[in-house]
Amino acid sequence: MKTIVSTVKGARDFYPQQMAIRNWLYHHITRVSRSYGYEEYDGPFLEKIELYAAKSGEELVKEQAFVFPDRGGELITLRPELTPSLARMVAQKQGELLYPLRWWSFGPFWRYEKPQKGRSREFFQWNIDLIGVDSPEADAELIAICADFFRAVGLAPDQVQVFVNDRQLMDAEFDRLGIPAELKKKALHLIDRREKMSPEAWKAYAAEEGFSDNMLAGLAELLEDKQTWKQSPRLTRVFEILKAAGAVDYVAYEPRIVRGLEYYTGVVFEAKEITKEGRSILGGGHYGNLVSDVGGDPLPGVGFAMGDMMIQVVLEKFGLLPAAGGTPAEILVTVFDESLSPESARLAADLRGAGLNVVTYPDAQKLPRQFKFADKIGVRFVLVVGPDEVMAGTATVKDLSERTQETVAREKVAEYIKTRLAG
RNA sequence: GUGGCUGUAGCUCAAUGGCGGAGCAUCGCACUGUGGAUGCGAGGGUUGUGGGUUCGACCCCCAUCAGCCACCCCA
Numbered sequence: 001m002k003t004i005v006s007t008v009k010g011a012r013d014f015y016p017q018q019m020a021i022r023n024w025l026y027h028h029i030t031r032v033s034r035s036y037g038y039e040e041y042d043g044p045f046l047e048k049i050e051l052y053a054a055k056s057g058e059e060l061v062k063e064q065a066f067v068f069p070d071r072g073g074e075l076i077t078l079r080p081e082l083t084p085s086l087a088r089m090v091a092q093k094q095g096e097l098l099y100p101l102r103w104w105s106f107g108p109f110w111r112y113e114k115p116q117k118g119r120s121r122e123f124f125q126w127n128i129d130l131i132g133v134d135s136p137e138a139d140a141e142l143i144a145i146c147a148d149f150f151r152a153v154g155l156a157p158d159q160v161q162v163f164v165n166d167r168q169l170m171d172a173e174f175d176r177l178g179i180p181a182e183l184k185k186k187a188l189h190l191i192d193r194r195e196k197m198s199p200e201a202w203k204a205y206a207a208e209e210g211f212s213d214n215m216l217a218g219l220a221e222l223l224e225d226k227q228t229w230k231q232s233p234r235l236t237r238v239f240e241i242l243k244a245a246g247a248v249d250y251v252a253y254e255p256r257i258v259r260g261l262e263y264y265t266g267v268v269f270e271a272k273e274i275t276k277e278g279r280s281i282l283g284g285g286h287y288g289n290l291v292s293d294v295g296g297d298p299l300p301g302v303g304f305a306m307g308d309m310m311i312q313v314v315l316e317k318f319g320l321l322p323a324a325g326g327t328p329a330e331i332l333v334t335v336f337d338e339s340l341s342p343e344s345a346r347l348a349a350d351l352r353g354a355g356l357n358v359v360t361y362p363d364a365q366k367l368p369r370q371f372k373f374a375d376k377i378g379v380r381f382v383l384v385v386g387p388d389e390v391m392a393g394t395a396t397v398k399d400l401s402e403r404t405q406e407t408v409a410r411e412k413v414a415e416y417i418k419t420r421l422a423g
Numbered sequence: 424g425u426g427g428c429u430g431u432a433g434c435u436c437a438a439u440g441g442c443g444g445a446g447c448a449u450c451g452c453a454c455u456g457u458g459g460a461u462g463c464g465a466g467g468g469u470u471g472u473g474g475g476u477u478c479g480a481c482c483c484c485c486a487u488c489a490g491c492c493a494c495c496c497c498a
Contacts, residue, residue, distance in 0.1 A: 307498030375458040
């Protein structure tokens with residue numbers, strides 16, 4: 001026992017039960033993505049560190065990426081996010097791709113973080129982007145995809161919400177409040193920090209950063225006003241579209257959402273569980289230029305990313321995770337004794353040929369043990385082929401859930417079971 | 424990266440510094456052509472790891488690892 005080598009910190013074993021949940025998530029992600037016409041893609045899991053050097057939050061690469069030298073001495077990074085890879089993939093074929101581009105992906109990422117609930121060092125992430133358009137319709141489409149996904153997994157609008165804001169609206173409001181250009185970035189940061197500090201600490205912090213009392217009062221007011229979006233033609237349009245698309249129940253304007261990543265230039269959004277003001281489930285927004293950092297021509301887009309950990313935390317809280325997997329088999333074929341084991345193998349093969357999932361007991365153990373095993377793994381039907389059945393060309397089919405049993409001609413067994421399964 | 428809480432059987436948890444236990448689970452038997460129930464029995468532990476204090480450590484101290492929580496940051 002003591003010699004078992006533990007998993008790498010922050011990495012997870014996927015036992016069948018967890019694997020079933022991962023596949024279930026993947027299934028819904030696939031369906032929603034495809035329903036909007038998005039194509040699946042993926043990038044490499046390993047990238048050169050330079051790819052991340054210029055882009056996306058300095059801290060992400062410097063402090064949170066797994067970086068190691070390969071045997072040739074080159075610094076290799078386990079990808080901490082997908083956007084830079086996506087940017088390269090688009091830039092490499094910028095001229096030949098057909099826009100707008102609708103692409104999605106679900107795969108593993110690594111970040112050297114301190115693991116806790118809803119956060120590990122190896123996680124899966126859904127990335128989805130609409131590239132090559134700049135319209136509010138595009139923003140609305142991605143937000144509607146969030147809403148559709150939540151609906152698909154059973155989350156209701158009173159459980160999760162997509163909170164939306166527009167950085168350009170904030171920018172205009174900053175102008176109105178007399179906040180100079182050099183303070184705007186700090187102002188966004190200040191908004192981001194508002195909920196994490198007491199009002200006093202927040203004010204002190206703001207004063208330290210160079211904000212006047214007037215600006216501060218204006219900012220505080222801006223954060224309380226849930227109607228400001230009406231000043232923004234873009235947000236007005238986004239909400240109009242979301243209403244028409246039947247997604248607006250899941251969406252709300254929220255001035256406190258500004259998002260940390262600097263490449264967002266327009267609409268930004270973040271989904272949260274609303275009952276506890278929890279951590280964000282997913283986040284995204286509009287970026288003005290995806291590919292310039294990797295040498296392409298300016299190309300706008302909108303996208304979001306959702307990690308697999310937080311969504312599972314939320315789904316579990318609301319009892320929405322699918323029931324544990326168990327065996328995919330419907331049938332267990334017992335082995336009466338060693339001499340008749342080929343009969344069982346033949347019957348099992350026939351049933352598999354008919355499209356059924358069949359477990360054979362791998363040993364000529366006593367029948368009670370085989371039945372007990374069948375019960376525990378959760379198959380519905382147990383088949384017995386003993387001397388009597390072989391003589392008569394039949395098989396005995398016991399339905400564990402109905403507690404009934406019938407002896408059926410061998411060639412009719414598959415049909416018999418299918419009928420019972422359908423009924 | 425910072426601060427805090429917790430590590431005892433497969434799981435959930437007990438055990439004043441003095442013989443490490445229970446429930447559930449597992450396995451066996453009652454029960455050689457039929458599962459769940461019941462009864463009886465069995466196996467399972469370097470008390471996360473490594474040091475220290477002590478006549479004696481699951482218990483106290485130090486370190487370390489892991490999990491969780493709050494920051495940081497974000498998904």
